Amino acid sequence: MTAYASVRAADPAGQTAPGIVIETTALTKRYPGQVIALDELTVSVAAGVTGLVGANGAGKSTFIKILLGLLAPTKGRASVLGHDCQRDGERIRSLTGYMPEHDCLLPDVTATEFVTHLGRISGLPPTAAKERAAESLRHVGLYEERYRQIGTYSTGMKQRVKLAQALVGDPRLLLLDEPTIGLDPAGRAAMLELIGRIGADFGISIVVASHLLGELEQICDHIVAIDGGKLLRADTITSFTQASQVLVIEVEDGAGKLLAELTRRGLEPKPQDRAVLVRLAGEETYDEVRDAVAELGLPLNRMERRRHRIEELFRDPPAEPAGHPAEPAGHPAEPAGHPAEPAGHPAEPAGPPGQSAETTGAADAR
């Protein structure tokens, strides 16, 4: 976990520890009208693929804009790849590829023309821009289609063009803002796979902002969770998923008895409607539950793994937010206590094995 060591280089010139791509100190952004987008955010992001997770309006986009040097923070400082965001914005932007959340493509030009032109604006000479545009489009999976006008593309293809234009300048860091937005489950899976491949095979560090933790789990090495502009947790993905997995057990009758039995076995079960929730510590949890149910002779209706929704994670912040992975956020939250948020997170399509999107959705709907 050296990656998240909160040790900060004392050198004010913006020198950061090796392997750290983003570093912020007490980063605060206050918009006119006392809207606080970022609140004393201190975080280090290591090389690799990092998920920036937070509900809509958590400050993800503001964070990205400050990193690109497009927005001045009200307070605090940020550096990207060792360059200060306020002083060296141009340098940072020459090393960084950015994929915005919203639609940003010209409909009446071909993908080749569009990406080539933006390659020029990234500082590539004419021939290099053409070559790299073709390569970037190939990497994102656009072949013959790239000679067609972007206006004729599907949402999935448009997202790919957005990714290709971020890639065209051969960046050291990619900032992707909600790259799966508007995609169907298959499109999401393909996009995530693509991002994962870029991170793993291309040697480019990636920060993916998303409001869906389930998506990020599949491709990220680290997760930075923010809410209301504050850092909730910065951790490796494993400690995140461990902390966030719950086993839902539904028995025909006698949930109370099961509750008592599981407590006796030291599992800290929580009741939810007719079901019982248990924190999933590992394979042995399944065995314990199976044994308990068998011992009581209860008819088992359902037993499935499921993840906390992101808001639940957020209500359970660790004692030390600045990034020591030691304590996983802990207790299985009580989903019953948290009625569905208005933002209602859609089912996370590509869940871990044994958990289908439908059952997750069903569980969430309760």
Added chain:
Amino acid sequence: MPADTASQGPATAATGITGATGVIHDLGYRRYEGQRLGRAQIVRALAWHSLRSAFGIGRGVKAKIVPLVTFGIMCLPAVINAAAVALSSSHARIIPYDTYVSAIRVLVMTVFIAAQAPELVSRDLRSHVLPLYFARPVRRADYPLAKLAAFVLACLIMIEIPELLLYLGTVLQAHGVSDIWAQTRALTPGLLVGLMWAVVLAAIGIALASFSGRRAYATGSIAIFFFLTWTLAKLLSHIAARTGQAAALKPGPVGAGNHAHLIFASHPIPAGVHLAGLISPFTTLDGVRQWLGGTSAGIIPDPGGYGTAYGIMLLVFLGAAVGALIARYRKVGVA
């Protein structure tokens, strides 16, 4: 991994998969190790791209219609002049360099700017492309300034190429070096007036266009601005001339016509006539031309003592347009 891919050349990075029909190469990801251009060159590239789009180059056929037709109309007087010079016995030029044919210039430039300025800026606004530009190694003001530079160049092409055609058509029939020299000396102020037109009109056009992402609105606002101010300037100068005429008739029985331009010739011009010209960029440009020594009869009477006011007004037009443009892009597009 990055070190690996970086060190590999294109050839070694290739891993071939031999299939029945041929070889499919998966080249893998290749780092770009070549030259990277500085900010100035990036801005130049953006300006060049924008200049091309001002004439519909790199776009469909439809995008080329307006630029081509307006350019053709603008060249017509020069062509007619060439024919007249060739056919007449005196071989005298029939169109002055410093004004060209004012009415055609006003009309053509209004149409060209209203149609093409939105092509440069409104499209990007409409499609929210700006975040992609601003996330690249340029500064906030670089984008509008590159667009402005490109459009000034486009307007220069629209104005100066017909000027040069006018010159060529005349010079080809010239008698001797001294005649050519005289033509060249007369052309120079004409080119400078053209430059003044291009800079001021392009700035106003791009600034107005940058306030709307809808092409139709942008085109409409430019056309309305140019036509309205032009009409208003004309109208007010007529009204001022009429009142002036009434006043002038009292002291002396000098025969005065009904037309303003006749009055200009026979009476001291009332101040209102001069000041009316300050409303429109076109009349302001013409006023400055005369103030700086242009002798050909223009679209407004010689501003005389009001020349300075025209000079100042021209700077106000230019300053307001450029200022509004920069301010606009300081706010827009952080996404």
